[in-house]
Amino acid sequence: MTDNVKKTNRATRWFRETIGELRKVNWPTTQETWNLTKVVLLVMLVMAAILGLLDFVFSTVITSLVA
Numbered sequence: 001m002t003d004n005v006k007k008t009n010r011a012t013r014w015f016r017e018t019i020g021e022l023r024k025v026n027w028p029t030t031q032e033t034w035n036l037t038k039v040v041l042l043v044m045l046v047m048a049a050i051l052g053l054l055d056f057v058f059s060t061v062i063t064s065l066v067a
Contacts, residue, residue, distance in 0.1 A: 028036070
């Protein structure tokens with residue numbers, strides 16, 4: 001019985017501590033969220049273009065060497 005109580009107390013304490021920590025979080029505003037989303041999308045598009053270009057260049061070089 002005490003083992004079950006310890007597990008319940010441990011789970012309850014974890015839940016309470018988690019809620020307490022989430023209250024301390026400095027959540028971003030809606031404007032900050034949109035700005036950061038735009039930055040992520042821009043970086044993703046730039047990296048996709050760079051990787052696509054590198055893939056094309058290396059594929060062309062390898063194809064010309066093999067053929």
